[in-house]
Amino acid sequence: MHYISVTDLxxxxxxxxxxxxxxxxxxxxxxxxxSIGIAGESACGKSTLGLCIMRSLQGGNVVSxxxxxxxxxxxxxxxxxxxxxxxxxxxxxxxxxxxxSLDPVFTIEQQxxxxxxxxxxxxxxSAKASETLISVGLNSSVLKKFPHELSGGMKQRIVIAMALLxxxxxxxxxxxTTALDVLVQAQIINLLKKLKKDGMSIMLIxxxxxxxxxxxxxxxxxxxxxMVEFGNSxxxxxxxxxxxxxxxxxxxxxxxxxxxxxxxxxxPPSLINPSEGCRFYERCPHAMEKCKNEPPKIKTDSGxxxxxxxx
Ligand code: SF4
Numbered sequence: 367m368h369y370i371s372v373t374d375l376x377x378x379x380x381x382x383x384x385x386x387x388x389x390x391x392x393x394x395x396x397x398x399x400x401s402i403g404i405a406g407e408s409a410c411g412k413s414t415l416g417l418c419i420m421r422s423l424q425g426g427n428v429v430s431x432x433x434x435x436x437x438x439x440x441x442x443x444x445x446x447x448x449x450x451x452x453x454x455x456x457x458x459x460x461x462x463x464x465x466x467s468l469d470p471v472f473t474i475e476q477q478x479x480x481x482x483x484x485x486x487x488x489x490x491x492s493a494k495a496s497e498t499l500i501s502v503g504l505n506s507s508v509l510k511k512f513p514h515e516l517s518g519g520m521k522q523r524i525v526i527a528m529a530l531l532x533x534x535x536x537x538x539x540x541x542x543t544t545a546l547d548v549l550v551q552a553q554i555i556n557l558l559k560k561l562k563k564d565g566m567s568i569m570l571i572x573x574x575x576x577x578x579x580x581x582x583x584x585x586x587x588x589x590x591x592x593m594v595e596f597g598n599s600x601x602x603x604x605x606x607x608x609x610x611x612x613x614x615x616x617x618x619x620x621x622x623x624x625x626x627x628x629x630x631x632x633x634p635p636s637l638i639n640p641s642e643g644c645r646f647y648e649r650c651p652h653a654m655e656k657c658k659n660e661p662p663k664i665k666t667d668s669g670x671x672x673x674x675x676x677x
Contacts, residue, residue, distance in 0.1 A: 367437045368395035369567060370419075370536065375431035377411075377418050384638040388414040388426060390591040394669070396584060401568040403578025403599065405614065406588035407634055412571045413462060415588070416538040419569070420459045421448055435536070454485055458534040460526055462541045462571075467525060468513040474499075474524055475509035481531050494531065502527045502557060519550035526557065537561065538569045543577060555580055575614060579603060584669075587611045590635045590645030597669030607671040609650045644672070 377389035389411045396402050404412045417423045419433055421441065433441050440452060461467050469477055478495040487494065496506035502523045513521060522542065529537055539558065543551040558581055562568055570581055578585055578599060585599040587608065595608040606612045613630040620627075632649040635641070643658040644650070650657070657674055664676040 368434070369398040369400070369436060371395040371432075371434045372415075372419070373432045373434075375415070375418060375433065376429045377414055377423065377426055378429050379426040381638070386637045387591050387640055388637060389418065390640075391431070392586075392588070392591075392593045393431075394584070394586045394593060394596045396567060396569075399562075399565055399567060400584060401562055401570060401582040402584040402586060403575075403582035404569060404571045404586050404588060405573065405575055405578055407573060409637070410588040410634065411591040411637070412588050413540050416459060416540050416569060416571050419538060420453065420457060421445070422453075422459070454481070454529075454534065455532045456534055457536045458529040458532070458538070460529045460537065460539040460542050462544070465518055465521055465545060468521060470513050473510055473512055474516075477524075478509070478528060478531060481528055485532055487532065498527045498531050499524075501530065503553070517550075518546055519553055522546060522550070522554055523557070526554075530561070534566075536567045536569070538571065540571045541573075542570070543572070543574065551577075575603075575618060587614065590640060591637050592645055592672060594646065594673070595666075595669070595671045597666050597671075601666070601668050607666060607676060608646075608673050609652055609675070610646050613649075644674070 373393050375389055375392045379386040379388055392415060394402065404415060406412050414426060418428055428441055432439050435457065440448060475495060479491045482491050482494060495509060499506055499508060504520065504523050508516065508520065543554050546554065555577060558568060562581065568581065570578060572578060582599050585602050586593045587595045587610065589610045595602060595611045602611060606615050613628065616628040617630065618627060630649055635645050635648065642660055644661040647653050647657050652675055654674060661672045661674055662677055663670050663672055
């Protein structure tokens with residue numbers, strides 16, 4: 367039994383233009399204490415995947431598949447049970463856009479206390495808020511401040527503290543370093559590493575493969591709603607199999623090697639009525655006739671790849 371396993375998950379949004387197949391047959395697993403990086407371009411379905419696990423999808427539906435957390439299906443249980451036992455207590459999320467997600471008219475203390483109140487916390491609110499702030503490297507004097515009085519890095523730490531208030535075991539961090547300068551990014555990465563060292567499992571959603579390599583043992587590369595490659599990060603960084611993963615890694619500039627980064631030609635596919643065939647077909651330098659059909663799921667040493675090249 368894996369700590370977390372997602373099996374054949376399909377999630378769709380109904381829109382006026384048609385059904386958006388945002389997450390399509392995605393599978394992966396994670397062991398206790400491990401972390402996974404979910405990588406891919408914008409609108410590839412990575413945030414939707416995180417929201418499915420948090421059961422916080424707005425306007426979308428999980429149409430099939432399963433998510434098991436410590437062996438229990440968390441999409442089949444009733445909403446009151448999920449709210450009472452899992453959301454924020456076992457599984458939590460650092461939402462995208464920390465800079466704008468704090469309420470400007472309440473102090474940090476009021477916002478932290480509100481979370482404790484909503485989740486029926488029975489301990490000392492002030493002690494819990496101070497203790498959590500200290501755990502993310504902030505002084506408790508921040509409690510009396512309003513968001514506009516804080517720097518971008520401090521706000522990101524507050525949002526992380528909010529997610530950690532109830533001592534969860536699994537954190538989904540959606541683009542936690544986007545829009546931060548490189549020094550603050552490094553501080554946030556170090557904070558995530560510390561959480562991991564303390565035993566927390568993290569699902570890191572990002573377009574930045576360099577950050578994943580710092581934190582995660584596993585990686586899932588998403589493209590057009592599909593997880594096109596999944597496995598151990600060390601294996602995938604050393605020997606990426608899917609042409610899209612190869613393209614992503616080749617697009618990272620290197621200060622050490624004197625070679626220009628490459629780019630992937632073309633644009634991602636529409637997720638409304640996507641083709642039955644490989645979603646990367648239009649952009650793939652190795653595309654073959656049979657790629658117009660559904661690509662096979664080929665087992666690799668530590669996961670799988672969706673590509674006819676490895677049949
Ligand atoms: Fe390229 Fe074909 Fe593999 Fe898709 S299945 S990534 S088109 S080679």
